[in-house]
Amino acid sequence: MxxxxxxxxxxxxxxxxxxxxxxxxxxxxxxxxxxxxxxxxxxxxxxxxxxxxxxxxxxxxxxxxxxxxxxxxxxxxxxxxxxxxxxxxxxxxxxxxxxxxxxEMTFETIPGLDSASSFYSKNAAAGLSEKLLGFEGGDVAIVVPSMPYKCPAAPYESAFLIDHFLRKRGVDARVRIHTIEPQPMPVAGPVVGGRVASMLKQRGIGFHPNQKLVEVDAAAGTLRFEGSDDRFDLLIAIPAHRxxxxxxxxxxxxxxxxxxxxxxxxxxxxxxxxxxxxxxxxxxxxxxxxxxxxxxxxxxxxxxxxxxxxxKGAEPRARFAGHGSCFLETGSGKAGIAKGDFYAEPDPRVKMFPPSRLGHFGKVLFERRWLKQFG
Ligand SMILES: Cc1cc2nc3c(=O)[nH]c(=O)nc-3n(C[C@H](O)[C@H](O)[C@H](O)COP(=O)(O)OP(=O)(O)OC[C@H]3O[C@@H](n4cnc5c(N)ncnc54)[C@H](O)[C@@H]3O)c2cc1C
Known part of the structure; x- marks a missing residue:
């Protein structure tokens, strides 16, 4: 065959x-x-x-x-x-x-968005890493302009990691997330979303849900949302997925x-x-x-x-169960884990385990095992 x-x-x-x-x-x-x-x-x-x-x-x-x-x-x-x-x-x-x-990913859906940095490809992430090393302080805006996008935790992970990295560098920065979503990781339900929102709050990371981005003016450093404007010194965006x-x-x-x-x-x-x-x-x-x-x-x-x-001429019996987990790196060598049954009815049953060193080590192992198969 x-x-x-x-x-x-x-x-x-x-x-x-x-x-x-x-x-x-x-x-x-x-x-x-x-x-x-x-x-x-x-x-x-x-x-x-x-x-x-x-x-x-x-x-x-x-x-x-x-x-x-x-x-x-x-x-x-x-x-x-x-x-x-x-x-x-x-x-x-x-x-x-x-x-x-x-x-496929694109920034062409919103005028001016192609000026944003990103971390949704290896080259984009490497470029953003250089910018973060040279960043001298100010407003860091992370924007989620559309859904769906890969890895619902990634924008939040990026906010935690960037905030931690800039603090360690002694840079005076204010990290904010502007998202079209009503809450973090909506598919995981209100409890998990609420937990992530309160972790952001504890870290002093701004969280602005239900914001529809209309235009970016890179020269002026402004973001125009439906009904409000905001400013940035460094703009990071999740590309539209199609x-x-x-x-x-x-x-x-x-x-x-x-x-x-x-x-x-x-x-x-x-x-x-x-x-x-x-x-x-x-x-x-x-x-x-x-x-x-x-x-x-x-x-x-x-x-x-x-x-x-x-x-082999046998009956194909394997079935996808809809179970999965996702890491949420928070910096300082710790990660939370959201884990559950996404096929549960009437809603996915997802549990959030708080950030721990074990969680971070889980993600390190996940990476190690994946790359090891290439020899
Ligand atoms: C920043 C980031 C963090 C993430 N973190 C996690 C995480 O912690 N845990 C997790 O589970 N997931 C995570 N993800 C999501 C995960 O990477 C994707 O969901 C996963 O890679 C999807 O696998 P896939 O095989 O469907 O597609 P991909 O892995 O994207 O592979 C698709 C392949 O198809 C090729 N291709 C595209 N078009 C064509 C074509 N026309 N002809 C031939 N080949 C083509 C591409 O070149 C690519 O190699 C993350 C993603 C990002 C961007």
């Missing part, structure tokens, strides 16, 4: 690893244009200098050593009728396709452009599964399952198990 995987991010790599490790009946082809595999959860550690860019990246080509055929091209179209994938290089046929290209163009243009796209899948099997169409950030999974409370690596990873294992079973 020939399985083609689009994308070698967290989902694509976890899937390729499983398939090559546990099956000899499957020929795996991965299509991925990026030569560097960057571990996104560690971008936050570039900000405070805990990691260098080289420490959190590995060559994508390593996966070819697992027995994967790696095509270093970009997918431009998918034809699910003909079971063919068009790329910037060859056209590739498949028996089973797994779509895992993550999300499905990759080839997904939006394909028969796989749902009304939002993301790919609707069966919430348990991740099946998107005949011979097609989708995993990770590109999927749209609606929870019992109507909110979408957050875009997070822990889910992409677990979904990859479910799909791999089912493809291995199918290749």
């Amino acid at each position: 020939k399985v083609v995987v689009i994308g070698a991010g967290i989902g694509g790599v976890a899937l390729a690893k499983r398939l090559t490790r546990f099956s000899t009946d499957i020929q795996v082809t991965v299509i991925e244009p990026n030569v560097s595999h960057d571990f996104a959860p560690s971008f936050l550690w570039l900000l405070d200098g805990s990691r260098s860019a080289a420490q959190i990246s590995r060559p994508t080509a390593t996966i070819a050593e697992w027995g994967v055929e790696l095509i270093s091209e970009r997918v431009t179209a998918v034809d699910t009728e003909a079971r063919m994938v068009t790329t910037t290089g060859p056209t590739v046929g498949y028996d089973e396709l797994v779509v895992a290209p993550g999300a 499905p990759p163009a080839f997904v939006r243009d394909s028969s796989l796209a749902g009304p939002s452009g993301w790919i609707p899948v069966d919430s348990r099997s991740l099946r998107a169409a005949d011979g097609v599964h989708a995993i990770g950030d590109v999927t749209a999974i609606q929870l019992a409370n109507g909110k979408p399952l957050p875009k997070a690596g822990v889910f992409a990873h677990e979904q990859a294992h479910v799909v791999a198990g089912n493809l291995i079973a199918t290749a």
Whole structure:
């Protein structure tokens, strides 16, 4: 059986690893244009200098050593009728396709927003780290202009880490978050959101929910929201996330452009599964399952198990349970953990464990285990 995987991010790599490790009946082809595999959860550690860019990246080509055929091209179209994938290089046929290209990110949605710094890519985070090192004080505004975005905890983690880093440097800075969300991490419910909001308050970090950003004037250092204005000396923004163009243009796209899948099997169409950030999974409370690596990873294992079973002629029985956890780094070598059952009804059941050294060590282990598989 020939399985083609689009994308070698967290989902694509976890899937390729499983398939090559546990099956000899499957020929795996991965299509991925990026030569560097960057571990996104560690971008936050570039900000405070805990990691260098080289420490959190590995060559994508390593996966070819697992027995994967790696095509270093970009997918431009998918034809699910003909079971063919068009790329910037060859056209590739498949028996089973797994779509895992993550999300595309852009600052073009709001006038002036492209002047903002960010930490949503390795290069952006490395650039922001330089700015923080040279920052002489003033207002640091972290803006969440739209949803959905990857890792609901990341803007809050960045606020804690940046605040801690600038205090340690002895810089007089005021860190603020302006978000379109009604509370931090809304999918986790009001209790977890309230806990994070009170942690921000204790640290003197401003929190401004329900703010819709309309325009940025970089020269004047002003942010225009619907109904109010604010100022900044350093602006950091979370980019808008959208499905990759080839997904939006394909028969796989749902009304939002993301790919609707069966919430348990991740099946998107005949011979097609989708995993990770590109999927749209609606929870019992109507909110979408957050875009997070822990889910992409677990979904990859479910799909791999089912493809291995199918290749053997067995019943594909693996099901995604919707369980996951997420770290919230707070500085001083501590992290909180939000952990729970996101498929619980009528709302996700998520518990927040307060910041501890153990929490931070959990994230270090998570990083170590991920990068170790590249040798
Ligand atoms: C700052 C930050 C912190 C985060 N922290 C955490 C955390 O602590 N815990 C957690 O669980 N998650 C975290 N995440 C989220 C996590 O990184 C993503 O949810 C996860 O990477 C999604 O996996 P994926 O495989 O769906 O997509 P990705 O990992 O984004 O991989 C997609 C791959 O597809 C490739 N691709 C894109 N388009 C094409 C195309 N046309 N053709 C071929 N290939 C293509 C891309 O180059 C990429 O390599 C964080 C994210 C960020 C940005």
